Amino acid sequence: MPVLCEAISVVVRRDSIDKYFQGGWGEFVRKIPNPTMCTDGELVRVGFMASDHVQEFIDFLESEGLQFNQLNKEIIARNDFVVVDQIRGPMTECDWIEFGQLSFGEDKVSACWLFEGERKGYGMHFPRKELKFAAPKNWTPNDLTFVEPEEIETRYKFLRTEDGLDVFWDSEAKKEVFIPTT
Template sequence: MAVLIEGISVVIKVESIFSKYPGGWGQFKQEVPNKTLCSDNELARVGFMAPDDVRHYCNFLSTKGLIYLADGQAQDIVVADQIRGFTCKCTWAEFGHVNLNDNSNQKITACRILNSDNYQVFIPVGWSYEHSLSKEHTFIENRNIKNRTIPLENENNLDTFLDKKAGDELYLGRTSRHQSPNKKSFFVRLKQIIGTIGLKKN
């Protein structure tokens, strides 16, 4: 079995949630900061679009007794980037691409426990390929941000930008904010965000 990987995903061993997380699975589910949770009963996945939100959530999980890294290797948690794969060495899970429902026009990225022989991919409740990062996302390198995008607004944990090159509106979902959204700090944050994963078209 496997879980969907989109944007930057935090993947956690389910057995670690049951054995270490105070309150177990029930409390873990209540404290997930967005609606991207999915699980195949071996791995749980929570997705993000901004690196700062990933760091914030991994730090939060560490306060609950889950260990991200030890000696450069993933322990209870591994971070997977939709484009680049695992961000550190992981000996207990594998990352790859599959066709959703055997449809070659709907390629998605997934992660499963190592040596699993079940190919079913679990997705978040309410997720659809048509409105997903798997179908369409935009990746913008750091050096191109100022020339390529214009910040438009941020409201309800959603940052909106104009892609000057394509003329499209782009959006970036957020789960945490550590700076006020004035133009200066907003653009510094934007540099960190887009250079790592990219934005979803509206």
């Protein structure tokens, strides 16, 4: 089943969490730094808005026993997680996921899913014909907003930091928007 890949996502193999993360699944869930987690039972996605927060989470995952961009493939044959950009897809080589833009009603949603089968030809490979979609609790496609980096300075005005969120005024939508600070 696809998991949402909005903004910058760290996508972790659930079996790696069970095998290598100190304290296993329960401890992993307790230590997630924000409410963006979703899972299909095979992959676990945690989303971030800023690359420095992604790096902090990568460092945390590695300190808890997971492997990323390993130099010695003899220890573990594959990475336990991958960073996925909602526009470009996986930021490093990863042979165990597929990424694509999926139709979700009238919208297109970036998502990835576990696929370890034989890849025949080009295009997206799906393990099943019917796809359900995993997203964070209370997420809707109306929450989707992509802004080109060059628009940020002209469209958004920083207002304040409140309860772990940076609050900006969106001059186009005429409303406050919130970005997690962690």
